[in-house]
Amino acid sequence: MSEQDNLQDADGKLTINENKSAKVEVLETQEETSDHPDKIQDNVSDEIEANAPELTSDNEEQASVSEEDSNVSTETKKDAHVDEIEESNAEDAEDESNSERHSLEEKDYHAMSMEQLVIEFEKLLKHQKIQTIKSHVDEIKSEFNSKFTEVLEEKKEDFLNDGGDEIDFYYTSPAKKEFNTLYKEYRNGLNAYYKNLEANLKANLETRLQIIEEIKGLINVEENINTTYKHFKDLQEQWRNAGPIPRDKYNNAWNTYHHHVEIFYDFLHLNRDLRDMDFKHNLDQKLKIIERAEELAKDDNVNRSFRELQVLHKMWKEDLGPVDKEHREAIWERFSNATKTIHDKRQAYYADLDKAYEKNLERKEGIIEQINTVANDQGNTHQAWQKKIKTIEALRQEFFNAGKVPIKVNEATWSKFKEAVRVFNRKKNAFYKGLKKDQYDNLQKKLELIKIAEDNKDSDDFETVTPLMKKIQSDWKKIGHVPRKDSDKIWKKFKAACNHYFDRVHEQRKLENKDLYDAFDKKVKLLDAIKNLKLTGKSEADIETIKKKISDWKALGSVPYNKRYIEGKFNKALDEVFNKLKMDKSEVEMIKFENKLENLSQPDDTRLLDNEHNFIRKKIDEVKSEINQLENNLQFFSNVDDDNPLVKDVLNNIEKHKDNLNVWEEKLKKLKDMY
Template sequence: MSDNEKAQKKEEVDSNNTVENSAELNENQNTESTSNAVEPVVETNENKKEGESEDSSEAQDEMLNEIDESNAEDAEDEGNKDRHKIEVKEYDTMSLEALAIELERLLETEKVQAIRDHVNGINNEFKLKLQAIIDEKKEDFINDGGNEIDFYYTSPVQKRYKEAYKLYRTKLNNHYQSLEKNLKQNLEDKLEIIEELKGLINVEENINTTYKNFKDLQERWRKTGPIPRDKYNNAWNSYHHHVELFYDFLHLNRDLRDLDFKHNLEKKLLIIERAEELAKDNNVMRAFRELQELHKMWKEELGPVGMEHREAIWERFKAATKIINDKRHSYYQEIDKVYEKNLEKKLEIIAEIETISAQGAKSHGGIQKKIKQVEALREAFFNAGKVPLKVNEATWAKFKEAVRTFNRQKNSFYKDLKKEQFKNLQLKLDLIKTAEDNKDSDDFDTVTPLMKKIQSEWKKIGHVPRKDSDKIWKQFKAACNYYFDRIHAKRNAASAEQTEAYNKKNELLNSLKTLELPTNKDAGIEAIKEQIKAWQALGRVPQDKRYVDGKFQKSIDQLLATLDLDKNESEIIKYENKLEVLNAADDDNRNLDNERVFIRKKIDEVKSQINQLENNLQFFTNVEDDNPLVKEVHNNIKIHEESLELWKTKLKKIKNLY
């Protein structure tokens, strides 16, 4: 046939397409030509089988259209069908870092066009969780006195995720730019095949040659790559329509047509048998995905069968399809029940967080305990699984608000705590100043109690800001240690001196054993006083060696006893020795003051006793003076008067030292 003849024939076929389509549909209502269906024409209300409801028919149409649409998506980009094989993980339970790692893994191991749904799920979860963290950090920043306009937050995982997502967008754009060119070219090639199919009808050549050309066109159609999704059904329907027209054209050579019908029937029966096996498979999703492939083979790779088999095999295939699809719907219903339970669990967790917030906290330990409880509940919320899609955003919003409310309470507590800690910081800084101002003082008797006091006050003051705690403690400790190290150094030096004084006093004490006093009383007293001065000049001895002073006093008493001294004279010499010891003590005259108070008290006591005795004499007005009782009273008065004079002499000795 010449090109002109082919063109003329094409115009004739095109002009009759509408009529032919209408005739084909009316004459063969159960044939496999269809618009937006997998196999036969979609039945109209008038053509429904008796007893079949309108709802049932619409449900079947919806089921078949769903399979068609999925196959159309896969057909546009052949890599898309791999998406069914890629695991969809529980992204809502994963941390930000885990989400970033999963995105990187998908980009490295899978085709970029097959991971769209996975990336969308990851991206949604990442944005939700990141925004929750940003909101919390922002609230903390503002509560700490920051200006909202100055707030900025970023993290290494955020940068890592952005780089991975940017790579995904780049790879996806590059893929679809390349794919778009191929889709357009493939569409042109398939439209050209359709045109060539039209040209085969009523050709004036050997039917075997025409049939061979037809089979070649079918093979070219199968090998031609994907076309745009929105053109898929129209292109296929047009192709399928002209294939059927060609088979009608083959009525002139029934052997060839019947042979092809037989081949298609055998293949479609195998597809049906596989679909019936899948209907028994417990792995519902795997069975449904393979069912999609079977529908694609039925529709795209195989032609029609004999009229007597068309309705029967299609109904059988559709019945198996319905079983698989019903099991799939039941599977989703069970999933929905799980999602509802997950929702209940998440709502319980939210309620627990709200209860914790309502309880409040009055101490750092209490709020820290609640922080750990909320963190555990947050983790439990993320691990609770998915909830129904219709309430997902509302549940997430409620969860965020519960956590945000707790964080506000926590931040408010620590804001007040920081005020208290700042006040404590000022108090401790004042103690540091006191310690540093006095650490070099030599007035140990005054400063030592002061240093001990401020150390005690330091312990009573509460916490200060953590950033200042170690610093001020080291500063305070250094000042206190410096002061007490000086005291210890001085005490160590004094201890050596006192040990030496003890040794020398022992030597002096031993020398007193062989000391011979002058026979003259005054010279003897002077010699004893010289020994007392020598003893005092040696200084103090260690606290645990002070018994040596008692030994010395006893030795002096023994020496005084060898002299012809009256009792009061001897007592005054010993008392002068005692006063020398008291006056030498480094106690700001406290011992002398105490001694003076003691002497005054004794003088008052003696005076009181003398007055009492003199009052007693009045009872003896008519008694002779030589009465024994009267004599005893007079004698006691004399003894007390002598004692009074001795105490008065001692008081004068004390006054002379001031």
């Protein structure tokens, strides 16, 4: 594809061919603007400057452009907005892969954790060219080191608070180890790349200087002008394909090249047709470039416009030759004006971005104030500190998510944030240091109780040791927390010693009260039998069976005092059996009550009977009161038939309460017979 094919399509409109775009790399401008707060300088030229090829003294005269020369291009008169483009393209001239780094997605590394930063670093190394990720790696490194330093300081403070010696402190993490490995891989790869780049830059510069020398020599060649012109076009194509050269040599080399190209065109006055044809072609293409630049000046996407504008400037400068002198100043002025419009819009865009950064700064300063407030909170319990720790974690994450701040205050803001968190951590550590001391004291107290328990667990002096063992169990409950790592271990030791002693006490009591424990064991079996009792459905026979079980139960006698709960289980099981009987409920209730009275009857002790007597009297009074209330309610229905549903409901309730009253009065009669 020819140069003309790259510059225009079938309709004559300006295009940027994909192959040309691949050769003429575009820089992401956000990082190239010197006054933008997030500018990251590309130090490629610094890396190779010491060994970059210099123009020799023999070439200096040839490389300089005489200000007195009438052919000096208007394009050499630069303004700030053009300088910005020139500087960006000069960087591309040194390393054409520079622009690839600007196609990488911008990410908020500040909001990422150390583990997330390691993942992002690894992705860059695996999927991007080593020379294109410098700014991203630098930002990842800065954020990772800041976060790791914060953690390191916390760990060191904890270590010293626990009594450690500063000289013995060491801390790392899996994330830190992985980051170091990735960074070493990155540095090795980058060094190898720059070593190879340096050699290529030297060779390419020599090639370009040789091309300039050959162009200079064309005007002294005695040959057919058409042959000379074809040789000149070949040299131009070689220039375009000569590859990147050192940034600091780019403009000087181009100006020298352009100067001698213009001299050659002046030489072509011997054949004005060839020169005029080239001038006309260059003018047509530069006008198309201008038209495209003016379209871009109306685009609101300033970064996209600036990137394409860089390509247009490079095409103007490298792909096209001069135009007739009468047009040079006018077309350059027009192109420069379009460039200035885009430059000014871009500066306004970054001014607005700076305002957004100022708002982010306000948010971050507010978060720092909140952290200070939490740190000064007077809550001094474990629960209070746990709540504060969660609050601080949320505020830290909010700080990281708040976005970038102006570069001039970035470091100061980060320092204020770290100091606020550090103050909180110091107070937290001081609290837990005191808590650990209390827990250690509690541990010593519990260890002393364990010693007492183990020293007495095999004692036969039950009368003396039993109160002692009960006391130390009570003391254990009153002692506060111990370190978590010791809690389960010491509890198991204490519990084992106490259980061992009381198992021996219980065994001794069983021997002393063998009859009572035997009765308990038999009642357990009888209780299971009553729970599984199958009734025949014949009331009299079933009642006899139940009475027989009751009699058998009583015959077994008393149980140990601490086993008397079984009597309650027996009564509950009887209630369930009685409820299954197919007989009048009042009669069943009286049978159950008679059994209950026998259990309440104790020789020389009427307290249980007295309590039951009082309970029954109270129930009788309550039922009578309910009946009186219902009968009074009937007064409201004096003119209503007895068939009325409301009246019938009240009458039914009165009858039920009277039946209930009869049962309670019968119980009271039975109870009086017991005295």
